[in-house]
Amino acid sequence: MIDWSGYIGLILQGALVTVELTVMGSALALVMAFTAGLGRMSRFAAVRALATVYIEFFRGTSIFVQLFWAYFVLPFAGITLTPMQAGVLALGLNVGAYGAEVVRGAVRAIGREQLEACVALNLGRYHRMRHVILPQALPLMLPTFGNNAIELLKGTAVVSLISLTDMTFQAQVVRAQTGSTLIPFATILVLYFAMAMAVSAGVRWLERRASRGLDGMRV
Amino acid sequence: MEWDWAFVWQIMPPLLEGLKITILATVLGAIVAAVVGLVLAIARRSPSPAIARPVGLLADFIRGTPLLVQLYFIFYVLPDIGIRLSPLVAGVIGLGTHYGTYAAEVYRAGIDNVPRGQWEAARATNLSIRQTWIHVVLPQAIPPMIPALANYFIAMFKETPLLSAITVLELMNQAKSVANSSYRYIEPITMVGVFFLVISLISVVALRFLEERYARVDER
DSSP states (O other), X not given: OOOHHHHHHHHHHHHHHHHXXXXXXXXXXXXXXXXXXXXXXXXXXXXXXXXXHHHHHHHHSOHHHHHHIIIIIGGGGTOOOOHHHHHHHHHHHHHHHHHHHHHHHHXXXXXXXXXXXXXXXXXXXXXXXXXXXXXXXXHHHHHHHHHHHHHHHHHGGGGGGGTOOOHHHHHHHHHHHHOOOHHHHHHHHHHHHHHHHHHHHHHHHHHHHHTTTOTTSOO | OOOXXXXXXXXXXXXXXXXXXXXXXXXXXXXXXXXHHHHXXXXXXXXXXXXXXXXXXXXXXXXXXXXXXXXXXXXXXXXXXXOOOOHHHHHXXXXXXXXXXXXXXXXXXXXXXXXXXXXXXXXXXTOOHHHIIIIIIHHHHHHHHHHHHHHHHHHHHHHGGGGGGGTOOOHHHHHHHHHHHHOOOHHHXXXXXXXXXXXXXXXXXXXHHHHXXXXXXXXX
């Protein structure tokens, strides 16, 4: 009989790494999404072009290739990353590119009259975004951001292939040591699903918060 | 370490060999996904909750867990119960079911967009349920959703490198084996990225065309 408690501990350690990756990756993705999304609507053609190249590049290749590139190719350019750094970087930049389109779409969806009202009130570019456009655009972005966060969570499994000891990696270790396949893989599938549910519950809560005070608006 | 064009040409044959497998896996996966998606979408609309509920839960579960783990599951766990699959078949099934759950949502939206009157007219003309689906609902529901489906198939194409984890010799795996035997990572991994980028950009253009061609629902 196999003593499972030790192996379950191993998988839970991996779960912690997965959560860590998801949180840090999401934070980077959020920053990139707003930077590139707003950059794509910039007045300056150079900024728009840069943002477009970033978005198309990261959406055009898969997370897997980007991760390998960050981990195996960047060291030759003198940048050596730990697996964790490479993972966060690749996941954040990849999902950020998808998020950028969400930001752009949501800001576009805010009616022209809002912008005109801002101009009439003599608000500057920054204040227009910060106090009028973004507070209305945010509730539109959140559901898709939630989906993106779940995609990111699923993407973290790939980092096990660059030897980061996340949940999937630990499940492989358990498989190698016990010879049992069903239990480790079924366990982590359930854990991943539970995490995905937690993310979507969290996003729903955020959605309710962000749309507070916007009752009666077209959101 | 410098970029070496001579080396790039030297590794081209195995990479193209891998690209063939990648494309094969994508096409087969797309076919499986299209069928699985349709079955899931129809089962989820079933009037009996005993069918609709579990199918919905299963689809959510598959969509909420990583493809890589599902591939491991298919490749390592199924042999224990006597189902031994070749890596490529396991990969196609994994890709197909994973993206089938996404396709199911597209089908669902497409089917919901068929006006109620069509269902009622089908019933009024005494068509059976099977005839209603095949001759009335699906022919109207499918064309508008082609662009959305194509979008997921492009996404699936980009996920095929995961198959290298279950030893399918596709593009990424060929690149890795070249890299491991020559200790040069820059060219193989970068070329994989270039291949994917080029094919994705071409498919985005094709997607625009499909949108032009099929997405006009209102004119009908």
